[in-house]
Amino acid sequence: MKFDIYHQxxxxxxxNIQSINDDGTGDGIIIGAxxxxxxxxxxxxxxxxxxxxxxxxxxxxxxxKGQLATYDxxxxxxxxGFSSSDYADESAGISASGCVAFQVQNRFRxxxxxxxxxxxxxxDFIKTQNSLFVVPxxxxxxxxxxxxxxxxxxxxxxxxxxxxxxxxxxxNWITGLEGxxxxxxxxxxxxxxKQIKDADFLYRxxxxxxxxxxxxxxxxxxxxxxxxxxLSLSDPSVVTMGVYENTRxxxxxTFEDNDTKQRGPSPRLYMARCLQWIDRNYxxxxxxxxxxxxxxxxxxxxxxxxxxxSFKWHFSKPELYKHHFVELSRQLRQISExxxxxxxxxxxxIIEAAMKNFKKMDESxxxxxxxxxGSHLAAWMTAGNEFAKDQGWQN
Amino acid sequence: xxxxWPTAHQKVLRNYxxxxxxxxxxxxxxYRAHHADHGNVVVKIGxxxxxxxxxxxxREVEVLRGLNSKYYPRNIAFSTEPPNQFVIxxxxxxxxxxxxxLTQFSAPAEALAFLRHLVQGLSIxxxxxxxxxxxxxxxxxxxxxxxxxxxxxxxxxxxxxESLTRTLNARGPxxxxxxxxxxxxxxxxxxxxRADQFGLxxxxxxxxxxxxxxxxxxxxxxxxxxxxxxxxxxxxxAKLQRCSHPSSIQSLAAKLLGPEPFQRYRTTASxxxxxxxxxxxxx
Numbered sequence: 054m055k056f057d058i059y060h061q062x063x064x065x066x067x068x069n070i071q072s073i074n075d076d077g078t079g080d081g082i083i084i085g086a087x088x089x090x091x092x093x094x095x096x097x098x099x100x101x102x103x104x105x106x107x108x109x110x111x112x113x114x115x116x117x118k119g120q121l122a123t124y125d126x127x128x129x130x131x132x133x134g135f136s137s138s139d140y141a142d143e144s145a146g147i148s149a150s151g152c153v154a155f156q157v158q159n160r161f162r163x164x165x166x167x168x169x170x171x172x173x174x175x176x177d178f179i180k181t182q183n184s185l186f187v188v189p190x191x192x193x194x195x196x197x198x199x200x201x202x203x204x205x206x207x208x209x210x211x212x213x214x215x216x217x218x219x220x221x222x223x224x225n226w227i228t229g230l231e232g233x234x235x236x237x238x239x240x241x242x243x244x245x246x247k248q249i250k251d252a253d254f255l256y257r258x259x260x261x262x263x264x265x266x267x268x269x270x271x272x273x274x275x276x277x278x279x280x281x282x283x284l285s286l287s288d289p290s291v292v293t294m295g296v297y298e299n300t301r302x303x304x305x306x307t308f309e310d311n312d313t314k315q316r317g318p319s320p321r322l323y324m325a326r327c328l329q330w331i332d333r334n335y336x337x338x339x340x341x342x343x344x345x346x347x348x349x350x351x352x353x354x355x356x357x358x359x360x361x362x363s364f365k366w367h368f369s370k371p372e373l374y375k376h377h378f379v380e381l382s383r384q385l386r387q388i389s390e391x392x393x394x395x396x397x398x399x400x401x402x403i404i405e406a407a408m409k410n411f412k413k414m415d416e417s418x419x420x421x422x423x424x425x426x427g428s429h430l431a432a433w434m435t436a437g438n439e440f441a442k443d444q445g446w447q448n
Numbered sequence: 449x450x451x452x453w454p455t456a457h458q459k460v461l462r463n464y465x466x467x468x469x470x471x472x473x474x475x476x477x478x479y480r481a482h483h484a485d486h487g488n489v490v491v492k493i494g495x496x497x498x499x500x501x502x503x504x505x506x507r508e509v510e511v512l513r514g515l516n517s518k519y520y521p522r523n524i525a526f527s528t529e530p531p532n533q534f535v536i537x538x539x540x541x542x543x544x545x546x547x548x549x550l551t552q553f554s555a556p557a558e559a560l561a562f563l564r565h566l567v568q569g570l571s572i573x574x575x576x577x578x579x580x581x582x583x584x585x586x587x588x589x590x591x592x593x594x595x596x597x598x599x600x601x602x603x604x605x606x607x608x609x610e611s612l613t614r615t616l617n618a619r620g621p622x623x624x625x626x627x628x629x630x631x632x633x634x635x636x637x638x639x640x641x642r643a644d645q646f647g648l649x650x651x652x653x654x655x656x657x658x659x660x661x662x663x664x665x666x667x668x669x670x671x672x673x674x675x676x677x678x679x680x681x682x683x684x685x686a687k688l689q690r691c692s693h694p695s696s697i698q699s700l701a702a703k704l705l706g707p708e709p710f711q712r713y714r715t716t717a718s719x720x721x722x723x724x725x726x727x728x729x730x731x
Binding site: 222228229 | 630637638640642708709710711714715718
């Protein structure tokens with residue numbers, strides 16, 4: 054089936070909205086409560102809200118970081134200081150009612166049932182999620198007039214995905230919940246590189262997503278980087294793309310109180326033919342040394358601005374991300390038109406072409422570091438091939 | 449009235465005529481009898497050992513009383529007699545157990561039609577968040593018009609109720625040869641309507657295979673027992689393929705027999721829709 058493209062918005066959410074409106078790069082946005090204060094969410098045009106998904110971001114219910122403090126239904130505020138021992142009995146219903154009412158009144162596309170972040174593979178994961186959020190939210194949704202599509206938010210960790218029994222327990226639980234239309238799935242990978250280079254993780258995520266889809270559930274894949282291209286094989290309903298790195302890879306530390314400010318990264322440009330963001334510092338060498346290197350830089354109005362001599366490259370410039378949205382959404386739209394085996398063949402061809410481009414760079418003497426090279430593509434190809442074999446798309 | 453019947457039973461049965469013993473086992477006996485007001489009925493007389501045992505029986509009665517369907521016998525009365533006897537009176541259904549007529553539905557179209565009836569019948573209790581947990585040919589009666597009646601909700605589970613079986617048993621209440629893997633492993637939290645789908649899958653294949661059990665080691669060609677084959681997901685896929693049924697029937701069977709609940713049908717609508725696909729492919 055065709056999938057939608059959503060923008061995983063952070064505090065630069067206006068860039069996302071502009072990109073959707075001006076360049077047609079998406080079908081809606083996911084608004085994160087940590088990044089956008091409650092009043093500003095309510096003031097967004099109805100046209101935007103109706104296609105948007107609101108992410109309450111209750112991952113750490115005791116930490117009202119950033120704009121989370123402006124939401125009176127955030128657990129820490131609704132319960133006068135979140136305490137997990139009392140919360141389910143005393144405050145969960147109040148918080149759920151407020152959060153559901155907010156989502157319904159603002160007419161968002163779905164009502165998100167939030168999740169508590171739990172590291173590793175806790176034995177009480179399902180029980181905790183049910184008591185803190187799932188049961189109170191389903192009750193609150195049922196008490197609202199009209200039909201509302203409920204999405205269960207889920208953060209699956211690397212460890213959870215790699216344990217077959219744990220994964221089966223999660224799938225049995227999710228698919229057995231009545232009144233839940235789908236899953237807003239966030240997969241947290243432990244790796245430290247900017248791209249996911251773990252074939253096993255990607256393969257298991259593909260399988261997990263497909264299992265949900267085979268249960269006729271909506272699946273929104275949140276916090277994706279360029280691996281959205283690969284994950285499209287699992288027939289998701291929505292894939293996402295974002296501005297800064299913290300919207301393209303889920304890291305719980307960004308929701309913690311003591312998260313120290315990181316130094317801004319160097320500016321990087323998304324190069325669609327490489328399926329990679331490549332540091333500005335390498336662009337000169339690519340243009341000068343790689344035959345046909347200029348053609349690797351996708352041509353669009355943002356590229357034209359950025360490649361003017363007067364342009365000051367900085368990671369906080371909107372053109373970098375608007376360029377990314379134009380190019381990645383173009384790739385994703387083409388993939389979305391295809392299904393099954395044809396989709397796999399197309400994605401495989403894109404990955405193979407990107408691998409060839411990196412090989413040519415290497416042969417031209419351009420030695421990219423591990424955050425700019427194509428080392429993620431081998432993992433993608435392995436995961437994609439393995440998944441395709443399961444589906445009977447290749448021998 | 450036969451003097452061979454227990455004295456306690458005779459006391460109950462004196463209100464009836466034309467009494468015939470249908471079934472006797474353990475602490476329970478079932479009689480067919482005629483009642484002046486209710487016509488032909490089934491009188492079940494038994495004894496309970498614990499309060500939980502009584503509660504389970506009452507629960508079955510309550511579930512049946514809440515149903516008004518051709519797929520279930522109508523409950524007429526329930527009473528208890530000191531010190532520990534219970535009496536259930538139900539509508540008598542002129543029928544034979546499916547276990548005695550498994551070959552009657554071996555044509556794929558007939559097996560599918562029968563399965564559809566069973567799904568429609570079970571969906572009535574599933575909607576009430578009740579899981580039968582003991583779907584097997586002995587618990588399905590076939591009326592002369594071919595419509596099934598589902599009986600014996602004795603171990604049915606009300607998903608919203610507290611469990612009556614707070615035991616440390618390795619296996620949950622079930623008939624092992626027809627139980628889903630999650631029942632056999634006593635994973636209570638995972639037992640929902642999809643556990644019944646597993647039993648339906650076995651029954652459906654028994655119909656197609658003229659009574660053979662799909663997990664029987666003799667049919668599968670490996671395994672120590674039906675239960676061990678259920679737990680290791682070994683059923684007669686190859687035999688079914690050799691029957692050259694449409695691929696949709698093989699997919700339906702495979703999905704009903706999914707080893708994990710998430711691998712079965714999430715909703716009754718999707719299961720019924722899969723049956724429709726099979727029926728279309730057949731026609």
